[in-house]
Amino acid sequence: MMTITQPASTLSLKEWAVAVKAxxxxxxxxxxxxxxxYEETREFVLERDTFYLYPTYEHQKPEMIKPEYHADLQATQAEWSPDQQTVTIRYFAHITDDVELLDEGKLRALNPYHIWxxxxxDVRLHWKKTKPLHILFARVYRLHQPFTLPIAEAYKGCKSxxxxxxxxxxxxxSPVLTDEAYQAKRAEILNILQ
Incomplete structure (x- = not known):
């Protein structure tokens, strides 16, 4: 089994705060x-397999989140204001698998495994139709001491x-899921994607 360490790089992936929470x-x-x-390559590239999760709040839309997760969305919105000056990093992720997907049926079959x-x-899949959607399997770790930092201009904009x-x-x-729980979910989802 691989030993995971806190990321040596400051690289972070921007993701909706409600997704980071999930x-x-x-x-x-x-x-x-x-x-x-505004990606330099105009498509997604997995730059590293271990990185911080940077929560974003500006573009979260209730209509894009399943109703059963609206309370989680509201919880993230409650901790944010438009004039917010800081952001808190609570987690990092290690990507165990990066599966490329163009099949709408398989994407539909993933519905029970995410909040969207x-x-x-569909919007994600059909944007840039010839480019595959990346399904990233993230083994997530919670920092026992979350880190709060000022929001810099460099963090803004639509970049991953x-x-x-x-x-x-x-x-x-510590991992948010046990090895057994993570591997069981991973196996279920990989079985759908094969």
Missing amino acids: LGEGKQIITVRKGGL TDNFA WHHLLEEVPPSDF
Whole structure:
């Protein structure tokens, strides 16, 4: 078994705060990416397999989240204001699998394993139709000492990745799911994608 350490790099993946919450609470182990509007390559590239999760709040839309997760969405909105000056990093992720997907039927079959509506998933799949959707399997770890940092201009915009402008101090951490729980969910989802 691989030994996981806190990321040595300051690289972070931007994701809706409600999705970071779901990943951080073990409610889902996958996230889907196709690239931000301003990616240098115009498509998603997994830059590293271990990175911090940077929660974003601006573009979260209730209609893109299943109703049973609206309370989680409201909880993230309650901790945010438009003039917010800081953001807190609570988690990092280690990607165990990056599966490319163009099959709408398989995407539909993933519905029980994530917080998003079918409409959200469809929009992601059909944007840049010839490019595959990346299904990232994220083994997520909770920092015992969350790190709060100022929101820099460099963090804004529709990009998947950015480097934090400050080093995240060393912290103890623990997986949000046991090895057994993670591997069981991973196996179920990989079986759908084969």
